Amino acid sequence: MSRTVDDANREIVRVRDMPYGAARTQAAEQQVRLVEAEGPDGARAFALLVLVESLVWNGEVERAYLPFTKVVRWYDERPEHFDASDVHGMFWSFKWMVGHLSDFPNVPAAQIEATLEDMERRYAVAGLGRDAVARERFSWARSRGTADVDALYDEWVRTPRDEYSQCEACDPGDRASYLIGRGDVDAGIRLIEQTLDAGVTCATEPADMLATLALAHLEAGRAEDAVSAHRRAVAALAQSESDMAGARGERFELLARGGQPVRALRALAADSHLLVAADTPADRFAFLRHVVAGTAALQVSHADEPVAFAGVPATDVATLHAWALAQADELARAFDARNGTDRFALLLAAARATRPADVVLDLDVIPAGFVAQPAAASHGSAGTPLPDGPVTQGAGPSHAGSGPAGAGAAEPHEPPAARAERLAREGDLVGAARAWLAAAAVAESEGRLGDAGLATAEAARCAQELGDDDGAAAVYPRAVARMRAGGVPPQDVVPVVVAWSPVAVTTGTADAALAAVDGLLHELADDPSTTPGAPAPDPSAAAAGAALTERVASIRRRACADLDDTAARVLASLGPEHADVAAARATRAAEAYAAGGAVADAAHAFWLAGRLHDSQGRVDDAVWNLESAVEGFGVVRQRGPRGEAASALVAVLRAAGRDERAEELLRLLSR
Incomplete structure (x- = not known):
């Protein structure tokens, strides 16, 4: 029996609610196949648009162009099958196509121009505002570095916002980035600060603008302001979506140029996957450009500093610089050949010429080498082992970069x-x-x-x-x-x-943490016992004591599960040679969590165990643990983690040739 429009839309909505990843994309593809083969026609536009969105935000913009052209053609042929939401989605997707297609150097300029022209024509015919078109024309010119880019920027700024404009966080963020890039640094900083004060956020902001702000302050020699913006950027990055390649690259450059070589290389290690792959080639170039700039600065005093990143044939900062420069140069040549300009070559040349900043960033919260000294108590307070102000020469007030001005002032007699x-x-x-x-x-x-x-x-x-x-x-x-x-x-x-x-x-001190984990586990394994020879309590006291004992035992069992889960994650981070032990401890933690009713925690532990088993080629163990994770996340209605675990499970099943089971899973996710 064919699905009704409502039935189909409900299933497509469930796909749209999944997090971006392989499972969502393949589930969206499945929905398109079903609606194209069986109908109903009223759900076709919605299915295609969800697939376009899934591909775009999973870094597969090139693949998104085909379903995008299908939905546009369907609109031209059968507009009666589009409701208001479908129409809005189609016009919105033009922005993705124009904006993201330029991120791929193998997409011809003529195709991008034609899509932009079609977007402008259709917006005009539909009576829509022109802000989105003006923004895309400016962005395309900026990407190429054409002579009319300033005029197109001014035109975009003058164009009134409308329902197809960027969000209120991305819009000023993009403008500020352009202003700073062309040399209007103070204007760009003011715009960022105004936007930050307004408190608007989105999937990528304020992380992007904070990273840009920190680097701008460093270049201007304002170390304390750079530290403040950097700390806020780090916190915002932890909550951001997408690969955030530009912001992460700026973070590395800031630390490398700001006299923080150890922190810089640690940050790069955490983001090293972006050295070899990012959401788009333009994103990868952006990251590599900042790596070239940062390593150029580091080479002055740290050329021999050892590095080791998967997939990167570099052994120290000098060879990393040479490798990143070669990789970025290859991309720059491809982009410039497509664009007919030299913008990417100029950007890379400027990065290559980067040198250390004139100031050194003080990022220590706990002063280096700190050892607390007991202080004598007096009237409920004490002399402190640290001053209220600077800890090191020139460090600035303790509140700098972390809270409102004057927040560090002590109240009288305040403990x-x-x-x-x-x-x-x-x-x-x-x-x-x-x-x-x-x-x-x-x-x-x-x-x-x-x-x-x-x-x-x-x-x-x-x-x-x-x-x-x-x-x-x-x-x-x-x-x-x-x-x-x-x-x-x-x-x-x-x-x-x-x-x-x-x-x-x-920081490379995992052994100490693991020793603490195992020491606590050993102690918790010995259940507390009653004192021998104690008089027997009355029945009511015995019942109360038994209840208390069980509560304590439950808390201790939960603590043991937390320790096993922690050990599993630490071991997993130390390399594949620890994967077997890490997987065993993750499974033990998951089973303990499940026995205690902590279903969400159990699901996360099963998810880790599944990934570890997959990394070792143990398909059956990986499937069992990942299925347990998907089931657990479903029970607690955590759609995001459920979708991510499902993506991992689908990948394992596909790799093992179990396509029928993968298709079955994708159908279950949409029901």
Whole structure:
């Protein structure tokens, strides 16, 4: 029996609600095949548009052009099968085609021009606003570096916004980027700051504009402003969608030029996949261009610094620079040949000439080499082991770059812990970290080691959130040691070890974190027992005691699962030689989570185990764990993770030749 329009639309909506990835794209393709073969015609436009969107945002713009042309042709032939949403989606997709096709140098300029002309004609015939057309004409000229780009920019800025305009965050972000790029730095910075003050956000903003802002401040010699923007950019990047190649490249360049070679290379290691592949060739060129600039600056003093990135034949900064330059040059030649200009060559030449900035960025939240000194208590407060102001020469006020001006001012007789909590609420994490260290010193001087450990852990967490991995990794072990020495129950130490583990991996100190994990697991494995010879309680007291014992046991079992999950993730990050052990611990964590009713946590652990088994070629184990993950995410209605786990499962099934099972799974995801 054929589906009704409502039935088909419901299934297509479920596909559209999936996260971008292989599962969504293949499910969208399946829906198009079904509607083209069986109908109903009223759902065809919707199915095609969802496929276009899926391909565009999964980095497959070239493949999106065919379903895009199909939906336009269908509109010309059968407009009665388009509702208002379909019509809006079709006109909106013109922006994707014009904007993204230029990101592929093998797409002829004539095709892009023809699509842009068709877009302008159709918008005019439909009586739509012209802002989207003006923006795409400017963007195409900017990509090529043609002589009319300034005039087209001015025309775009003058054109009134309408329902097809970019979002209110991307629009000023693009304008500011252009202004800064052409030398109007102050105007670009003002526009970014106005947009940040307005608080508008989207999938890519404010991460893009903050990364641009940080680099602009560095080039102007404003180190504190660059640090502030950089910290905000790092936080925003963690929440952004798409590969964010430009912003991530700017982050590397900023750190490399700002006197932070270790942090720069760590950031590049985290983003190293972008060296060999990005969403589009233009995105990859953007990333490589910043890598060329950053390594050009690093070569001045760190040419011999060793590097190792998968798929990149480079052993030190000098050979990485040469490789990135060659890769970027190949792309630049392809783009310039298509565009008939030399814009990409000029961009690369400027990157190649980059040198270190005139200022050095101070990114330490926890001062390098910090060792807390007990401070004498006085009237509920204490002398602090750190000053309220600069920690190192020229570091600036403690609130710089992290919160409102003046947030670091201490209240009269305000205890360090209270001050730390206040500063954290006000957004001054630098000041909060230092106040927590002061609170830890007070607690330690008074013999309250458990409280000292907790305060130290809070300081480490502040540093971690601001990207000071070295500082966090230096004090997390101290926090754990103080908590253990102070008699804090092991299950209450577990969250601190879980938080410590990612920075331990980043800083190359994973062994210490794993030792802490296994030490806590050993202690938690021994259930607490009642005191021998104690008098038997009355029945009601016995019942209450049994309930309390079970609650404690449940908490301890959960803590063990968290530790196994943490160990699995740490081991997985250390290389394929640890994959077997990591997979076993992930599965053990998943089963413990499931037994305790923590379905979402179980699903995440099964997902990790599935990926690890897949990396080792164990198809059946990978399928079982990934199916468990998909099922678990479905139970708790977490559509995003469910779709991502399903994408991994579909890939495993396809690679193993189990196409029938993959098709069945895709149908289930849309029901």
